[in-house]
Structure formats: structure tokens, C-alpha cells
Amino acid sequence: MAEQAEQSDGTAAREEALRTEVAGQFDRTMDDLARLVRIPSVSWPAFDPEHVTASAEAIAGLLRETGIFDVVDIRRAPVAGAEGSDDPELGHPAVVARREPRSGRPTVLLYAHHDVQPPGKDADWDTPPFEPTLRGGRLYGRGAADDKAGVMAHLGAVRALAATAQAEGRELDLGIALFIEGEEEWASQSFGNFLRENRDLLAADAIIVADSGNWDAQTPALTVALRGAVAFNLRVDTLAHASHSGMFGGAVPDAMLATVRLLDTLWDADGAVAVEGLRSVELPSPEYDEDRLRQEAGLLDGVSPIGRGEILSRIWAQPAISITGIDAPDVANASNTLIPSARVRVSARIAPGQEPEEAFDAIKAHLLARAPFGARLTFEDEGLGQAFLVDTSGWAVAEVRAAMADAWEREPIDMGVGGSIPFIAELVEEFPGAQILVTGVEDPDGRAHSPNESLHVESFRKSVLTEALFLSRLDGRGQ
Structure with missing residues (x-):
């Protein structure tokens, strides 16, 4: 009993020191985040790839400064389909780091x-x-939330953990690996090859994917469900000229008449998806009303929500189809001409549990069967992403929930996300033996991917503390 009490006192003292370190280093964490936001590391082909390289180099430098990793490197891998080529196209640079576990401790991949x-x-x-700008308790800038704050949540937690261990005069026993990808916003095209080429460096017992969000700015969340993705270009032709x-x-x-008529068949009168073969799933959800939907989504007064069932079921557990782009003459160049061809980008989200290949086949069959006036349809550039459901029964989930509750002083919520992170599959x-934890620093007001993207600073601090507590407890696991 006395030994257990001593261990408990030691753990409490260590965690209090950890809280002090996170708080004491937080200005530095924010400064480093601002430095990263200033690097315009857009991975899309039309942008300068040197900015992505500069971002990778900056992060590698920050990781080397910690002094705790056996390896810190910047690496690239061939994009999918380029394997075996004499001169393969490579993906954008990723940063990897690793320290090996000691004393039987687990390894966590961040x-x-x-x-x-x-x-x-x-x-x-x-x-x-x-230009990162602090205003009203939020840091504004592209990448401030998605996902350079995720990078700095990892780094801030590791720094605090290392500093606490050093103050105690001991070595860390926990194994830690990092994988900071450089092309998530451009479909992670080299992701699979990168994992295979660096498997030994990245192997872990638990994986934290810090690319999601929290329930709100005051309530932490663990993401337990993600919808899958199906996207493709649809070309509609009706005239030779x-x-x-x-x-x-x-x-x-x-072609525009045919396209409008065809696309309208994808939804019923309520705006719910009307494609046979697209499935839904039953998922528990917290209370979420229409007023909150209006506020978070920016729904205009007088515009009604679409779909049926609980609002979160529509977002987390039901399919959705959006048209995200149209190629046709713009209004400025419109002439009195019948358009021979039109092209649209169809973006669908599918419920957890459905294979994206099955969903794509269902949407394609639906459109082909309903092509108006015999219009010719061509399907191009399809992209498929797996949905994901977290197994919440493992020890890592219990540990991260407890860390969230202690850091935020509020019990976390298990939530779904309407978006997709296909590479989790x-x-x-x-x-296959690793436990997957999907966390993040975003909140409903963060506007990721949109103008005026921002990070709630106090939520970010709590997210750093959450991860630091989680890592510290795994470092002491089995003591």
C-alpha cells in the first residue's frame, strides 16, 4: 500500500510539472506555429513546391532541437502508379523521426x-x-488550424515531456515516432508507398492522427467515425459542335440542359441522396439542433436544411453528394450558343461500412440509367477513399479519453465527422496491430479550407496538454 501511495504521489508530481512545462513553453509553441504558417506550403501542382520543402526543413529543424530522437529525416516516396519506374514521380517531402522504446514501453506514432x-x-x-494574426483569442492564417497546429501540438507535447524527464534526471522510456506528411491536401498520392518504404521507422503500438477537431471550443472530442469519399469528373456531351x-x-x-436535368436526379425533394445502393449506418450522436447547424455552417435566413433524420446522422452516418465544380462558359463569355459539352466535379461522402468502389458503381449506374435525351456520359479522374470506424475498446482509447478529461476539465465526446481521411485505411x-486515435485542434468556428481559417488558442493549449499527459502516462506504463 505504501509503495502504491508513493507511486501515486510521484505520478501527480510529474503531471503537475508537465502542466507547468506546457504552460511555460506555450509562447514558444505559438511563435513556432506562426513561423510555420508564414510558409505558404500549398501542395497543389499549380503552386511552388519549394515552399513545401521549406516547411519540411523548418519542422525537421525543430525536431532535431529536442535532442531526443535517434533519427530525424526528410524523405519522399514514389506516387501511386510510379513504382518501379527508372525515374519515378515523387510525392512531396515528409518529415520522419523516431526514438526507440526502452524498458518494455510502447511506441506511439504521431x-x-x-x-x-x-x-x-x-x-x-x-x-x-x-501572415498569422492574433485577434479575439484566435490565430488567423492558412494552416493555423489545418494542420500546422496539429504539427505543433505534437511538438509542444514532446518538448514538455522531454523537459520534465530532464528535470527529473531520467531518460524517456517511451518510443516515439513522427510522420509529418507533405501532401495530405493533394490526395496523399505517395502515402502507401511511403508507409511501405519506412515501415520499420514508423511501426507503433498506437497512432495519433491529429487532423480532426473537437466538439466545440470548450469540449474535447475523440473522432470515432469518418465518412468515405467518392469523387469524379462527369462529362456530358450532346452536340458535335x-x-x-x-x-x-x-x-x-x-449539354447544360442535359447536365442540369441529370444532376437533379441525384436528390429527392428533401435534398436527401436518391441513389439506390448508397447506404446509411446507425451511429449514436450527441444533441445538435438546427440553430447550431445554422450558426456553424453559415446557413442563410430562410434557407432550410436538407435531408431527413437527426442532423448529425445526416452528417456522420448518411451519404451526401455535392457538385463542387462546373466547366462551362462563364457569364462574362456567354454567347447565344447551345453548349455542346459540360463537365462537373461530383463529390460524394459515403457512410462508414460501405466500400467506396461499391458506392462509385452505384452512382455511375444511376447516372447512366438516367441520361436525358440520350446524352453521352464520360467518367474521369475518379478518387476513392475508405470510411473509418474506430475500435473504442482498446487501452489507448481509454488513456486518451482520461487525458482529455484531465486537460480540459470536461469529459470528452465521441463524435463522427462528415469529412474523410482516406489514408487511415x-x-x-x-x-494492423496498432490502435488508431483520431484527434485534432479544430473547432466549429475554425473554417478549415475556407477564407479566415483560424485556431482557438486556448483550445490549442489544452490539446497540447492532453497529448503531453497521454504520452507521459504511456512513458510510465507498467511502472
């Missing part, structure tokens, strides 16, 4: 990504997108 979405038009931002709309309009179906395939 994942985040350092590439960002394009900023869009500067005029849509209240402040310059790559453009024709005068006055001479032939009313007798000849133009590849992590599961490569490391």
Missing part, C-alpha cells in the same frame, strides 16, 4: 501534415492568409 490548402482570393480574407441558340433552341438539347493495413 501523425499530422504540414501542407495546406490554397488560400483563395486575398480579398476574401480579413487579414493576409500567410456549338450551334446558334436562336436557330436550334427548342429542338436541340444542349492504409495505416490500418500496414500496422
Whole structure:
């Protein structure tokens, strides 16, 4: 009994020291985050790839400064389909690091990504997108939340853990690996090859994917369900060439007419998906009303929500289809012409439990069966991503929930996310014995991917503390 009490007192003292370290280093953590946000590391092909390289180099430098890793490196791998080529196309640079476990402790792999979405038009931002700006308790800037804050949550936690151990005059026993990807926003095209080429470096007992969010700015959350993704370009052709709309309009179906009529069949009168073969799943969900939906989504007054059932069921557990782009003459260049061809980008989210190949086949069959006026359909550039359901029965889930509750002083919520993180399926395939924990620093007001993306600073601090407590407890696991 006396030994147990001594261990308990030692753990409490260590965690109090850890809290002090997180707080004491937080200004430095924020400064380093701001430095990373200033690097416009957009991974899309139209942007300068040297910025992604600069971002990787900056992060590698920060990891080397900790002095606790056996390996810190910047690596690239061939994109999918380029394997075996004499001169394969390589993905963007990722940062990897590892320290081996000691004394029988587990290893934790910490994942985040350092590439960002394009900023869009500067005029849509209240402040310059790559000039981090602190206002009203939030840090504004592209990547401030998604996902350079995820990178710095890992780094801030590791720094605090290392400093606490050093103050106690001891070595860390916990194994820690990091994988900071450089192309998550451009479909993670080299992800599978990267895992295979670096398997020994990244192997772990638990994996934290810090690319999700929390329930709100005051309540932590563990993401336990993610929808899958199906996206493709649909081309609709009705004419061999453009024709005068006055001479032939009313007798000849133009491509835009056919496209509008065809796309409308994807939804029913309530706006729910009307494609046979797309399935839903039953998932428990917290209370979430229409007022909150309106506030978080920016739904205009007088515009009604779509779909049926509980709102969170529609977002987490039911399919959704959106048209995210249209190629056709713009209004400025419109002429009195029947358009011979139109192209749209179809983006679908599918419920956990459905295979994306099955969902794509269902959508394709639906469209082919309903092509109006005999319009010719072509399907191009499909992208498929697996849905994911977390096994919440493992020790790692229990540990991270407890760390969240202690850091936030509020019990965490298990939540689903309507978005997708398709590469998690590849992590599961490569490391089938590892427990996957999907966490993050975003909140409903963060506007990731949108103008005026921002990070709630106090939530970020609590997220850093959560991870530090989690790592510390695993470092002491089995003592």
C-alpha cells in the first residue's frame, strides 16, 4: 500500500510539472506555429513546391532541437502508379523521426501534415492568409488550424515531456515516432508507398492522427467515425459542335440542359441522396439542433436544411453528394450558343461500412440509367477513399479519453465527422496491430479550407496538454 501511495504521489508530481512545462513553453509553441504558417506550403501542382520543402526543413529543424530522437529525416516516396519506374514521380517531402522504446514501453506514432490548402482570393480574407494574426483569442492564417497546429501540438507535447524527464534526471522510456506528411491536401498520392518504404521507422503500438477537431471550443472530442469519399469528373456531351441558340433552341438539347436535368436526379425533394445502393449506418450522436447547424455552417435566413433524420446522422452516418465544380462558359463569355459539352466535379461522402468502389458503381449506374435525351456520359479522374470506424475498446482509447478529461476539465465526446481521411485505411493495413486515435485542434468556428481559417488558442493549449499527459502516462506504463 505504501509503495502504491508513493507511486501515486510521484505520478501527480510529474503531471503537475508537465502542466507547468506546457504552460511555460506555450509562447514558444505559438511563435513556432506562426513561423510555420508564414510558409505558404500549398501542395497543389499549380503552386511552388519549394515552399513545401521549406516547411519540411523548418519542422525537421525543430525536431532535431529536442535532442531526443535517434533519427530525424526528410524523405519522399514514389506516387501511386510510379513504382518501379527508372525515374519515378515523387510525392512531396515528409518529415520522419523516431526514438526507440526502452524498458518494455510502447511506441506511439504521431501523425499530422504540414501542407495546406490554397488560400483563395486575398480579398476574401480579413487579414493576409500567410501572415498569422492574433485577434479575439484566435490565430488567423492558412494552416493555423489545418494542420500546422496539429504539427505543433505534437511538438509542444514532446518538448514538455522531454523537459520534465530532464528535470527529473531520467531518460524517456517511451518510443516515439513522427510522420509529418507533405501532401495530405493533394490526395496523399505517395502515402502507401511511403508507409511501405519506412515501415520499420514508423511501426507503433498506437497512432495519433491529429487532423480532426473537437466538439466545440470548450469540449474535447475523440473522432470515432469518418465518412468515405467518392469523387469524379462527369462529362456530358450532346452536340458535335456549338450551334446558334436562336436557330436550334427548342429542338436541340444542349449539354447544360442535359447536365442540369441529370444532376437533379441525384436528390429527392428533401435534398436527401436518391441513389439506390448508397447506404446509411446507425451511429449514436450527441444533441445538435438546427440553430447550431445554422450558426456553424453559415446557413442563410430562410434557407432550410436538407435531408431527413437527426442532423448529425445526416452528417456522420448518411451519404451526401455535392457538385463542387462546373466547366462551362462563364457569364462574362456567354454567347447565344447551345453548349455542346459540360463537365462537373461530383463529390460524394459515403457512410462508414460501405466500400467506396461499391458506392462509385452505384452512382455511375444511376447516372447512366438516367441520361436525358440520350446524352453521352464520360467518367474521369475518379478518387476513392475508405470510411473509418474506430475500435473504442482498446487501452489507448481509454488513456486518451482520461487525458482529455484531465486537460480540459470536461469529459470528452465521441463524435463522427462528415469529412474523410482516406489514408487511415492504409495505416490500418500496414500496422494492423496498432490502435488508431483520431484527434485534432479544430473547432466549429475554425473554417478549415475556407477564407479566415483560424485556431482557438486556448483550445490549442489544452490539446497540447492532453497529448503531453497521454504520452507521459504511456512513458510510465507498467511502472
